[in-house]
Amino acid sequence: MKRRPSLFRRTALTVAAGLLVFQLAAGLAMFLNLVFPLAYRSADDLAALLVLSARIWTELPPEKRPAFEAELRDGHGLILRESECPLTESSLPYPYLRFLRSALASRLASDQSPRLSEDAHENFQVEFAQGGRLLRFEFSKTRIPPRPSRALVWIVVAGTLATLALSGLLARRVSAPVARLAEAARRIGSGDQPPQLPETGEAELADLARVFNETSRQLQARRENQTTLLAGVSHDLRSPLARMKMAAGLLAEQGSSPLLLRMQRDIVEMDALIGAQLELARAQERENAELTDIDALLGELVEAAEAQAPGRLRLRADGPACRATLAPLALRRSIGNLLDNALRYGGEGEIQVVRRRIKGAIFIGVRDRGPGIPPHLTEAVFRPFYRVESSRSRATGGSGLGLAITRQLAETQGWRVALKARRGGGVCAWLAIP
Template identity: 45%
Template sequence: MVWLAALTLALGGVIVGSALQFVLWPMAQRSADDLAGLMVLAAQTWSELPPETRPAFEEELALRHRLALRPDFAPPPPGTELVHGFYIGFLEDALQRRTGQPASLQLLPAPGDRASAPGAAITDHPAAPWLWTRIPTAGRQIGVGFDTTRLDTHPLQALGSILALGSALAIGLALWLARRIAQPVAQLEQAAAALAAGSGPQRLPETGPAELARLARHFNHMATQVRELLEARTTLLAGVSHDLRTPLARMRLALEMLRLQPDERLIHRLEQDIQAMDALIGQMLDLARGLDREAAEPIDVAAWLALRAEAHREAAAVAGAHIEVDCEAGLGVQAAPGALARVIDNLLGNALRYAPGEITLQGQRLPGGDTVRLSVADRGPGIAAEHLPVVWRPFQRLEASRSPQTGGWGLGLAVVRQLAAIHGWHVELQGREGGGLEAVVDLPPLEGRPHSQDEGGCAPPS
C-alpha cells in the first residue's frame, strides 16, 4: 500500500515535470514570441500609416487585440523594472531579438480616454493594470502596452492542485485497491508461475473488477496461444522430419544403386528430391519470415493483379487453367507489396493445384468504402465447411498423399494466415454459390488514386 501511494506520488511529479518541460514551457515561449511579433508589427504599422488613419487602427488594436499605443513613450525610471515570472521573461527576450535593443516591461495603470492614451479604448477590465514597453521604429520610440488579463492563467497552481488532490486520492485508493485486487492477482501469480515452470497453461476465472477481468481474459488468450504455438511447433517439427525423411530415403537408395551402375534416371530422381527438399525448406523460411512486418506502400490494384496473373501465366498453361482479372477502375490499397504478393501467390497457387480451370482474380471496394477485398475464386471441388478452420494449420492437407506434386506440403495457408495477422489483414475461405472456393483478403483502402504507370484500368485475362 505504501509503495503504491509513493509510486503514484512520484508518477504525479514526473507528469507535472514533463508537462512543464515539454508542453507548458514551449507553449509559453511560442505564445510570448507571437505576442512580441504582434507588438512590433503594430508599432511599425502605426508609424507608416497616414495620421488621419491612425485613430481607426488604434481602435482596432484595442478592440481585437487589447493592445494600446503611446507615441514617444518615455523609458521607465531606473529601479522600476518589473519583477516577473518566466512568461514575461520570454516576452522580453523575444522583443529584444526582434528590435535589437534591451526590452523591459513596466506596469502602469490601464489606459483611459483617447486624449491621455491615444488609441486606447475603454477595456472590459478597467481596474486591471497594463504592461508597457518601448518599440523603436521610424526614428522614434513608440510605447506598446497590453492588458494583463491576457496573462490571467495559472498553470503552475493548476498543476499543483492536481498533484495535491491526486496524492490524497492515491493514498485512499491504495488502501481500497489492495483489498480489491489481492485475490485475483494472487491467482494470476500462481497461474503465471505454473506456466513459467512448464506446466500446461491454466485458465483463470474472468470475474471481478473490469480491469482484472480483462487481464484474466488476455491471460487466457495468451495461454491458448501458447498451447497452439506448442502444438504448431510439434506439428512443424514432426511434419518437417517426416517430409524430409522420404526424399532422404530415396536419395540414399539412389546413391547405393549408383555405386553399382550409373543411371541417368536415378540422377534425375536425385535432382527432383533435392528440389522437393529445397521447396520444403523454402516454405519453412517463408513461414519464419512471416513474423517480420513490412512497410506499407500505395498499390494500384488493377495493375498489380495483372502482374500477379502474368507471373502465373506459364503455370496456368501447364495446369490447363485460365486466369481472369476483374477489378474496379482506380482502386487502390495501402499494403505491404511483398507480403501481399506472397499471400495472393499462395492462394493462386492452391487454386492452380487443386482447381485448375476458370480462376478469377478480383478486386472490389466493399459497401461502406472502408475495405478493399481481393479474392481468388475457382470452380473446383471446394472445401467442406467443417474442414475450413483446419486447413489453416501447418501441414494440414485434405489431399491424402504426401507428394508435393499432387498436394504440396500443407504450409501455404499457414503462411497466408501468419502474414495476414502480422499486417492486420483479414483472410477467409468461403464456398461459392454454384460450386468452388473463394479466398478473400480484406485490406484498408488508399485515399486517392495511387500513381501507376498502367492507367488502362483492369488488365485483360491472361
C-alpha cells in the first residue's frame, strides 16, 4: 500500500511554499522599486562627476592639472590621466556599470561614446573623449555600491532558512498533538490505559484532547465493568454447573441412559464455553514481559500436542536459538490455541510449527494440510463464535472462541496474527512479534 505523506510534512511544505513565494515576490518588488532606482541614481551621480571632472581638467592650464588630479584621487578615489590608445572594452558583470554607461551616454555627445573595462587588479576604467583629448578614469571596485545580485542571493538564502525554520515550527505545533493522539489511541486499541493528554494549546486542539481523555476514561471503565461482569457471571454459572455435574454423576452410578450421557456432555460443553469467555475477557489485560526462551516454549507445546496426535507434529526452528523479552503466558496461550485449531480442523496430515527470525522480528507459524479456509473468510474466522460451516460444525467440538482469543492476545501485546492459504492445500497461521 502506498504510504501517505505525514501531516507534518504536508503542513511544512505548504507553509514553506507560501512563505518562499512571498519572499521572492517581496525581494523582486524591493529590487525593482528600491535597489535598482538607487543604483541608477548613484551611477548617474558618478557619471555627472566624471563628465564635470573631465571638463574642468581640459579647461585648466597644464601646470594646474596635477593638483586637480591629486584632489580627485584623495577626495573621490578617482584616478584621471590622459590616454594614448583607446581602451579595450570587456564584459560588464555588474548591473551598476551598465547603469553608469547609460548615464554617461546620456550626458556625452554622440561622438563621445564611453568605454568601460576591468583590469587585472579589479579596478574599473572608464574612458571617453573630452575637448579633443581621450581621458581615462580609474577607480576601485569598492567605489561602487554592493552588487544587487549578491544581495539578492543573501536575501534568498536568509529567507529560505527562516522560512524552513518557521514552517517546521508551525508544522510541529500542528502535528505533535495529532501524533500524541494517534499514539494514545493505539495504546487504547492494544488494551493499555494511556496517560492523560495535555488539555492545553489552541482551543480546537484543547477540546479534542479533552474529549479524547473523557472517552478514554469511559472505555477503561466499560472494560473493567465487562471483565468484572464476566468474572461474576462465570462464577455464578459454574457453581450450579458443578452441582449439576455432581448430581449427574450420582445418577450415573444408579444407571446410565442416553439422556443422562447427553446431559453430561452438555454440562462439560457449557463449562468449556464459560471458561473460553472468561479467557477472552482476560486476554485484554496486558501481561508483563520477561526474557523467554521461545524455542524451549515451542518445544513444550509441541510435546504436549503430541499426546493428542502422536507422530503428526514437527518443530522447525531456523537459525540459532531464539530468546526475546515478551509475555510468555500470552505466547503460550496464542500458540496453544493455534495448535488446537490445527489439530481439530487440520485433517490427518502433518502439522508443522515453524519459527523464523527476519530483521529482528520473530515469526511463528502453525501449518496444517486441512481443507483450508476461503480467502474472503480469513479475517471473519477471528470473530467470536464464527464458524466455517463446511469444516467447523459443532460436531467437531470447540467453542468458536480460540482464534478470537488468539487475536485479542496478539493485539494486546502488540503482535499480529493472520491466516494464509498454504501452497498445496491447508492453512498457515502466522504470529508476528516485532
